[in-house]
Amino acid sequence: MQTTTTRFYQLTATEFDWKISDQITIKVWGFNQSFPGPVLKARRGDTMVIKVKNDLQEATTIHWHGIRLSASMDGTDDVQKPIQPGEEFEYRFIVPDTGTFWYHSHFNETRQMERGMYGALIVEDDTEPVFDADKVLMMDDIKLTADNEFRKGNFIERWMERHDGRQGDIVLLNGKEEPEININAGQTERWRFINSSSARYIRLYLGGKDFKIIGTDGGLLEHPEEVTEVLIIPGERMDIAAGPFTEGENFLIESLAYNRTTFLKTKDRNIATVKVGATKPSIARLPYNLREIEPLAPQGAEITRKVKFSVGASWKHGIDFLVNGQLHNVDKQVNVGELQVWEVSNTSLMDHPFHLHGFFFQVIEENGKAPVYKAWKDSYNLKPKSKIKIAWMPDNRPGMWMYHCHILEHHEAGMMGHFEVVNPEKGPSGVHHHHHAH
Numbered sequence: 001m002q003t004t005t006t007r008f009y010q011l012t013a014t015e016f017d018w019k020i021s022d023q024i025t026i027k028v029w030g031f032n033q034s035f036p037g038p039v040l041k042a043r044r045g046d047t048m049v050i051k052v053k054n055d056l057q058e059a060t061t062i063h064w065h066g067i068r069l070s071a072s073m074d075g076t077d078d079v080q081k082p083i084q085p086g087e088e089f090e091y092r093f094i095v096p097d098t099g100t101f102w103y104h105s106h107f108n109e110t111r112q113m114e115r116g117m118y119g120a121l122i123v124e125d126d127t128e129p130v131f132d133a134d135k136v137l138m139m140d141d142i143k144l145t146a147d148n149e150f151r152k153g154n155f156i157e158r159w160m161e162r163h164d165g166r167q168g169d170i171v172l173l174n175g176k177e178e179p180e181i182n183i184n185a186g187q188t189e190r191w192r193f194i195n196s197s198s199a200r201y202i203r204l205y206l207g208g209k210d211f212k213i214i215g216t217d218g219g220l221l222e223h224p225e226e227v228t229e230v231l232i233i234p235g236e237r238m239d240i241a242a243g244p245f246t247e248g249e250n251f252l253i254e255s256l257a258y259n260r261t262t263f264l265k266t267k268d269r270n271i272a273t274v275k276v277g278a279t280k281p282s283i284a285r286l287p288y289n290l291r292e293i294e295p296l297a298p299q300g301a302e303i304t305r306k307v308k309f310s311v312g313a314s315w316k317h318g319i320d321f322l323v324n325g326q327l328h329n330v331d332k333q334v335n336v337g338e339l340q341v342w343e344v345s346n347t348s349l350m351d352h353p354f355h356l357h358g359f360f361f362q363v364i365e366e367n368g369k370a371p372v373y374k375a376w377k378d379s380y381n382l383k384p385k386s387k388i389k390i391a392w393m394p395d396n397r398p399g400m401w402m403y404h405c406h407i408l409e410h411h412e413a414g415m416m417g418h419f420e421v422v423n424p425e426k427g428p429s430g431v432h433h434h435h436h437a438h
């Protein structure tokens, strides 16, 4: 029997010096003097009590990306007042699912996340496959001035960033530029990749070696999927089984080129060097059956709602990033217990990482085809000129929720939708969306 417990954490947000390499020290914003913030750990069913103290010069909120918590704890400014400088807020929620989750600022997020306001939250239970080691690998990228400061950019740069999302020229893994990762020959490790960058699409590649995807946003897949590369979009997680390798078989973790927009040509990047040390015995056991994922709806299920991501010309901004033709779209209510089958389309010529807060969905169709494997997702790439059909079930957690593009600059520009989940027996949650000041 699994027993649950209450876990108390304190996260204090401050500005501090952080060495990204032997040569470069930068001023970052983050939690408990660590960039990324500390890895929070729990067992499924535990209650998390997380006090966030804000010792920055500006307000913040913390969003628990991928956790099915109650709306009031979701950390968006639809549901809570921002935590002002000097103030503290206690988040309290149960973690009902196992998997790789993360927390990040949801206020002035382009600036706060670029500076390091994020960390991982790992939830496990007794049914996990056994590995020789478990590593959390958060990937990000930053752009610095000649004086190693976060720069504001000139007008053109800012226009380009609003359009494409900010991409940095320095790629970081756990806050370090091209760090070394050690693994022993003969062993198999679980590597939990999290893409916390504002806009970089990472085509993860281990120098051509095979690896197995074992999980993603909402926990384990049904079976390991053997691949040589996998796309990880901003916000998304990929758990992989890496190894066994042979001694001295060192290689690079890379991101292959991905052309996300008509303008942008992302170059290949080195993310880390893997050093394979002496052979050690292994206790790793990766079964073929990891778990079962019950399909929520068949491929042909009737669409209950259409959500359209598009870009449009605008007098004010040159270009607008829209959902159903609106900035900060206010979408229809969703009833508790009514299966949602949404067609999410992208009419633009660029990719957008679609992210739903608070609920996992299954992709049941992409451009008319069933996906390669079943998975619980909260972030999924919308390719240019394409459509996905997703199914999700609003369980009984009424309140204001949202979906948005996880390219942070697009989200900030208004590419998002707010909606309320209501329990028809109880009536509206009483929380009302307040409009954003632009």
Ligand code: C2O
Residues within 6 Å of the ligand: 063, 065, 104, 106, 235, 355, 357, 404, 406
């Ligand atoms: Cu990581 Cu509003 O999301």
Ligand code: CU
Residues within 6 Å of the ligand: 328, 416, 436
């Ligand atoms: Cu908004």
Ligand code: CU
Residues within 6 Å of the ligand: 321, 351, 352, 353, 405, 406, 407, 410, 411, 415
């Ligand atoms: Cu976008």
